[in-house]
Amino acid sequence: xxxVIDSLGLRTTPDELAKKVTATVPLNTxxxxxxxxxxxxxxxxxxxxxxxEQLVTTVKQLSPPxxxxxxxxxxxxxxxxxxxxxxxxxRTAQNSRSASQSASYWEPGRPCCGTC
Numbered sequence: 001x002x003x004v005i006d007s008l009g010l011r012t013t014p015d016e017l018a019k020k021v022t023a024t025v026p027l028n029t030x031x032x033x034x035x036x037x038x039x040x041x042x043x044x045x046x047x048x049x050x051x052x053e054q055l056v057t058t059v060k061q062l063s064p065p066x067x068x069x070x071x072x073x074x075x076x077x078x079x080x081x082x083x084x085x086x087x088x089x090x091r092t093a094q095n096s097r098s099a100s101q102s103a104s105y106w107e108p109g110r111p112c113c114g115t116c
Contacts, residue, residue: 004050020044021051031078041083048081 001014010017022035034051038044059075066072 003054004047007054008046008050010047017047020047034081036081045081045083049077052077052080 001017004010005012005014005017020037022037024033024035025031026033032055034048034055036044036048036051038047056075056077059073060071063071063073
């Protein structure tokens, strides 16, 4: 969270940002859906996209290389977050909006989850 906060110049803490983020893994997929809820829809999309980019970077850094030096695990953003036109959560005093994106994880040489 700290790298996302720094890259976007957010005025928040990692704990506070984490409260706005939900990550889910849809059944029978190799994807992670990241959703961000914020009072500003454009900011929610910016945060979701920055989280996805950071996830891709982190997977690349942590993925052990194969014996040939190739990357063994890869992450890609398959659906970037966009600013929703309407609130996607119940109307509250804040009228929160959310943005979400999906990231896919796969091992080279193995078939994808079928959603690509």
